[in-house]
Amino acid sequence: MSDALDTAVRGAEVFAEKAKAFAEQARTAAETAETWAQEAARAAEADTGNVAGALAHGASGGAVDPFVFQFAIFVLAIFVGYYVVWSVTPALHTPLMSVTNAISSVIVVGALLAVGMSAAGFGATVFGFLALVLASVNIFGGFLVTQRMLAMYKKKQR
Structure with a gap:
């Protein structure tokens, strides 16, 4: 009985240590994250590019041409x-060409x-119209490539 108790106590001690x-580790990670957040805040304050971009956006009335x-x-x-x-x-x-048929159908x-x-x-x-023509060529080309790819795996008839 004392062996089982010793095993349970030892297991609890190992668990407590872990x-x-x-x-x-969590405390260290939190401190590291806090340090990174402070550095990011300092970098954001010093970034004049964002300020210039915001000023240019404001000067244009905030509108972007569609x-x-x-x-x-x-x-x-x-x-x-x-x-x-x-x-x-x-x-x-070749398999990628076959899959692009689905993407081209969305383009159509x-x-x-x-x-x-x-x-x-x-x-x-x-x-x-140009997108329609090019996507159609891509779709039909994809079907042809897929047909040729599948034909490679068919048994040849003699």
Whole structure:
């Protein structure tokens, strides 16, 4: 019986030691986080670039041209797409081409909306039609690539 009691007491002592060590680590982490927060606050106060940007935004009346905003999103999407595609290993480019059909179908929906809106203007209609054509080429090309990829795994008939 005393062995079981000694084991239980020893287990409680080990647990207490680990709890103290964990509490010390938590205290150290909290102090580190507080230090980082103070440094970040000092850096934010010293950042004049944000102040200049805020002043320029205020000087323009706080308005951003919708075309500039949408064009910026378009340019960012180009960069993201470029880096996503080129970071894929070459062995996975064919399956990636097959998956882009779903993405291109979303582009087709957006292009149809841009072409169909009469109030959007001539530029939006032209760009919408161009997006529709390019996305359609991508979709049909993706289907052809997928068909050829699947044909590689079929048994040849003699």
